[in-house]
Amino acid sequence: MAIWTLHPLLRGKAEIRDCAGRLALTVKRKTVRLALSASTMLTACPVSQALAQDQNAGGIGTFSSSEMVGFALVIGAISATLLSALWLVRQRNSIEAESQEMRSALSDANQRISRYQALIADKNRRIVIWDNSTDRPEQLGQLPLETGAPTAETDFLAFGRWLKPASAADLDTAIERLRFNAQSFDLIVETYRDEVLEVQGRVSGGRAFARFVALNNLRAELAELKIEKARLSTAIQTFESLLESVEQPVWQRDAQGQLVWVNQAYSDAVEALTPDQVVHEGREILGTIAREKIRATVTPESPFHETVSTVVHGNRTFYSVVDTKTPTGSCGMAIDVTREEALREELARTLKSHAETLDHLATPVAIFDGERRLQFYNQAFQQLWGLDLGFLESRPDHGELLDRLRSAGKLPEQLSWKSWKENILAVYRSIDTETALWHLPNGQTLRVIASAHPQGGATWVFENLTEQVDLETRYNTLVKVQGETIDHLSEGVAVFGPDGRIRLSNPAFRALWGVTEAEAAPGTHIRAIEAACAPSYDKPDGWRAFGKMITSFEDERPSSQGTIELLSGLVLDYAVIPLPNAQTMLTFVNITDGVRAERALLEKNEALRKADELKNDFVQHVSYELRSPLTNIIGFTDLLKSEAMGPLNQRQAEYVDHISTSSAVLLTIVNDILDLATVDAGIMRLNYSEIDLTDLLDDVSMQMTDRLQEGGVTLDIIAPNQLGQIIADQQRLKQILIKILTNAVNFSPEGGTVVLKCWREGADFVFSVTDTGCGIPEDLLPSVFQRFSSSTKGGKKSGAGLGLSIVQSFVHLHKGTVAINSVPDQGTTVLCRIPTGTIVQSVAAE
Template identity: 60%
Template sequence: MTAKLQSGGTDDQAPGHAGDSVRLKRLRSWLAAGIALPAVFPAPARAAEDVAKLSLSTLDVVNFAMVIGAVSAAMISAIWLIRERGRTDAENRELRASLADANARAARYQSLIIDRNRRIIIWEGVGVPAEILGTLPPEIGAPDEVEGFLAYSGWLSPTSARALESASEKLRSNAQSFDITLETNTGQVLEAQGRVAGGRAFIRLVALSNLRAELAELRTERDRLLVSVDLLQNMLDIIDMPVWLRDADGQLRWVNEAYAEAVEGESRQDAIDRKLELLGSATRERIRMSVTPERPFLEKVSTVVRGHRRFLEVADVKTAAGQAGLALDVSEIEDVREELKRTLGSHSDMLDQLATPVAIFDREQRLQFFNQAFLKLWDLDTAYLERRPDNGELLEKLRSLGKLPEPHSWRDWKEQVLSVYRSVDTEPQLWHLPDGQTLNVIANAHPLGGATWIFENLTEQVDLEARYNTLVRVQGETIDHLTEGVSVFGPDGKIKLSNTAFRSLWGLTEAETRPGTHIREIANLCQASHDKADGWPLLTSAITGFDEDRSTREGRLELNTGLILDYAVVPLPNAQTMIAFVNVTDSVGAERMLTEKNEALRKADALKNDFVQHVSYELRSPLTNIIGFADLLSTPTIGELNDRQREYVEHIAASSSVLLTIVNDILDLATVDAGIMKLDLDHVEIPELLEEAREQINSRLKESSLQIVIRDEQAPESMVGDHQRLKQILFKLMMNAANFAPEGSVIELECAREDGEVVFRVSDNGPGVPEDMRETLFSRFSTGSQSGRKRGAGLGLSIVESFVGLHHGTVMIENRVKGGATVTCRFPLNPQVSRDAAE
């Protein structure tokens, strides 16, 4: 056992067994104590004898038991420790063998990984730096250090760097694997694979070579071509030109948005699926027969686009794989070309209609165009001009015919005229022709060569200018002899001209009103004659003000000298202003005198009206009493009257009634004259109106055995008017007719509708109206020389005229052919609802 412990002690020196050495030392101490026990405790036999001889205490027994227990525990522990030590040694030997194998395998794997054509990036977890294994070839241009290598944009192309960064982020965050091809800044191709395994994310970058590199390059080139094709298709979708691709069989393979819109397809694919063709079958057949790889189809064709006929410039090319074509809408260009053609034609027609001669020469100085006025001016042969002579030849031709001025040096003059083709700025020239005409010759050089010659005939203008100057002198003489004061001022407020009357009215001298004198100076000189604030300051502001509305102003000035002047400020062309003064002193005096007389007459008329109204109202009350008492005396209950008394009472009642009628008529006229009478307009039933008028006059007509005949077959049902006033009009007319109608005759009352008016006619068979009475027939208190059956106050027809006028109607009287007279009153069918008498 000692030998085993010693050998074990030797093993305890091995690494990893420090805890076992401590336990062994503790066990040795326990065993040393056990060996020393026989020396302390005698053998059992002797112990028994000693027991018999000695008596043991309880404490000794307890100590002995503890020693025995400790020894036993130490022996058990030693046995367990020896067994565990053996098992641990066996496990250690197995672990050492496994570690050696693992190290050998790791070395082999490391040698496989660390290759010059491959590099791996490993991430253990979040926040743990990346570990990089392996190397890439130097021509790749990838840095060796970790920081530089992970900065992809430093050694990869921008597109590849963005793709790798995006794929790495998705790999580490979402465990999304990827396989992509990268391109370095040096043009090398790499293959990148991203995977997640065992909680680790790693990216393997492999440098491709030979076939794989070529395949990767082809893929890269394919991606580049796809991007280019996609960009090209997007660009073709943007342009406003239909583009199409066909396969070898002539079927549509691709179209752009403009093509789909032109054929009214819902989308590009819809146009392809439905085989919607932009060009007609005849055009497509012509393209198919004429287009070859060496010779494309280039023509302008006509087709229908979105329901409208359009002109397209079509280009179609052919290859072994198919055909491609595009179309440019040139309809607007054709329209512009046609419009230009029409414009040039109309321009020529317009120039041909001008009265001003025009000739156009091209850059070679040959005649291109001339109008009829040019032909008429120079009286040349049309055939000669159509041969397009040059400008110099034309001048020589006109000189030979004696139609050009003959200068001192013909050659210099001709050179000066033709210098317009070499000059930038040209000036008009005056040609005085031998026949007395004066021409203003204007030559405009064209930017691209050539010139346009305009021959403006100034002969009439020169004559007009001479006549104008003469007219100005005549007008000056005329203005100087006017009785009205006239002065003309320019837009700067300075006087242009003035006449003698103007200076005489304001007491000015000719030197003080010389042209160029400002209006303020003239106003200061005139202020002594007129010191009111609204005089010359107002005239000055009217001339020197900045009002946009230049209107005529009129007014009146009273001078301190006693003169009264009417002035008028009249705007003239060219922003000039004329001030005219008229001496109205005499007319104003006469006007004031007439005004005073008119005011006196007006007051007298007002006094008359007041008197009439007062007297009329004062008479009505006693008349009413007289009529009342006369009716009371005629009543049998008061008492019987003899025949003479009854006759007197009847005369009193009749005379009082007549007098009351006259007073009422006077009151009505006074009310009309005062302008306070108002009509009670309403819808009047015409049959009812006629019947009431007949009933009102029936009692008056029985005395003369007269009859009333009403004719209302063509009368309207109603009209708008004052019922009481209309009835009063008809009563007055029938009373007037009854006064002149023979006894036993018939008075006709007719009503009809004529031209939107209601017409009332009252006719009698009397003597008619004399011609000398027609003008005064409707005058007040006019009874005429011919009296009727009863002589009245002469107010009946005057009241009729006034009431008809209030209804905006007219009244007239005319003699009948068979004798008698007819009074006609015309009323509007629907006048305004309310109308005041004062109006």
């Protein structure tokens, strides 16, 4: 029974009781009024009063006409009184009958109210009634205990204690609107025991009612379905919003394969204004063949997942398509993998290019995969070990490869082959690069570098150190010979390092100065040497001057020589000679008498000549032998930068860049030293040829592009359209131009301009290079062409100080002239004149 039908019954109970009370009071009032009316009439009648008086007198007489009239009136009044009494009796009986009927109706109403109260008090529902006259509501009925609803009235109204937060919040809001805004509601709420209740809110007769009903199985299941439907609707809306916001096209099709829904990304891909237009027009993002393939292969258990090519906005696009079958049709998503496909192709091309590069390297390289099988090898690897190509192409295991090399007698002999082999193969489980030296039976010495890959596998590099070991052996022998030679010289020789500590000294030096071998031991500071030599020579301008020259930090270290006389009477001819690596050699010759002085002088000259030859030989040998390792270092540095060797972290990348830059600088210095050594040895020969000066300038400007961009400098070339031709050594002339321009760029400020001006004066080719740098002080101008004369003031980079020296040597070889003009803080101009030569002529350095 609905709650709004109970309210009139509850209110009718009170109304019936009020009606019965009012009726009884009305009957009593009418009876009293009738009695009063009768007594009044009898008391007020004159006839009655007269008869009463006569009767009281006890006499009987005749009656006059007036008396008869009065008597008649009395009789009429009595009759009227009797009639009124009879009417009142009948009226009273009628009232009593009505009262009895109302009592019966009241009894029936009470019985109905009792039945309704019993019905309301059922344990499956509870009613809360709010009256405007009171804040405390009236509660009827109970809810089952398994719902978790409290029985106490105060606890029941604390909905947050037994209802879930969302349900309690919705119910509080609905009841507040019901009481104050008369808004009815129907809610389904959940308790903490996961029970479902139905709550109905209504307003009737100025009162607010809320009925809580514990649903039976069917209704509870229906309520749960409603809640689940609401939850699923919310989830569907959430997923649709998510799919609308993603950048990947998403679609849904019906059983016939027609589009029923697409997201905005799909609409943008097919160039439609809205998704509805796409569905209406049936625009497809995939081709017909792709759609037919999807329809033929997709099943509920096996979704379609492949990369499909299509055209989007006029460009070829690759999508990774995922399409799955549903009971009502299908749905799918397309992920743009165009960039990944391009990267995959680029990686394949890069790997192929790296493989071709490695194949042309002279250093043997072999790459093994995660299963330790040979994946790549270059020609140098095959030639080093002399292995059959068929065996290498079968991708042998690394252990199998080592066994075959051992059987062929190509690996070093080991006491325990098994342990050595396990140690070699342990690199696949290591995270660091392993390096070892293999001395092969054929006399070769290999440096084996094994680098494990992060994804598995390893790269093996076999560097042939045979020539390097031979060079080191010869170098050590040369050093020993040098030491023996110095030890047997009759002149005193001492070599000091840049820190002022003695490196070596010969017995003649110790004998001349009267110092012991312990006092002149290697590592002794020059101050201690000075103190030990003080008894023989105590002049303040002696050893202190030597110490100042030896420990000087000046870029230019000129040699010095002179004669000193010891306290013992010996006269020594000394020389301070700067050596490479900032070392300094002191020589002392005893010239006490003429013969010994002459012999000492000859020995000294011979020793100096041999030392110079030894220096040149040493420079040439070291320079030539350094070029090959430097080339390998540069090659392997470029290889480490490539993606084929695996990614490098930021610090490793910085280290590799430093190695590459330093190696290039060192290679340039070595080449310059070789050129200077060749010039000094007098074996430099110019290769004269006919040179087109315009092409030469174009070639030079192209080679200077990177240096100009790095220094932020602009190069302006001012030259006639036709400079003509000149006969000269093209390579050396190009070196002259590049070194002068490089020096100008180095000392030019960022944003500055270097001007190269060229012209012809007769058959001579004349050019000048002008920069806007800091200039050169006047006192340094005479030394700018000296070797190892380098000033870093105002320059972006510091060098070895060989550039202008090489320029002067090459210009002089061409029988030309070079001059430099500089103004501090304004710039420097270098002017060169190169006369034309003849092809048949060969010019050597003096």
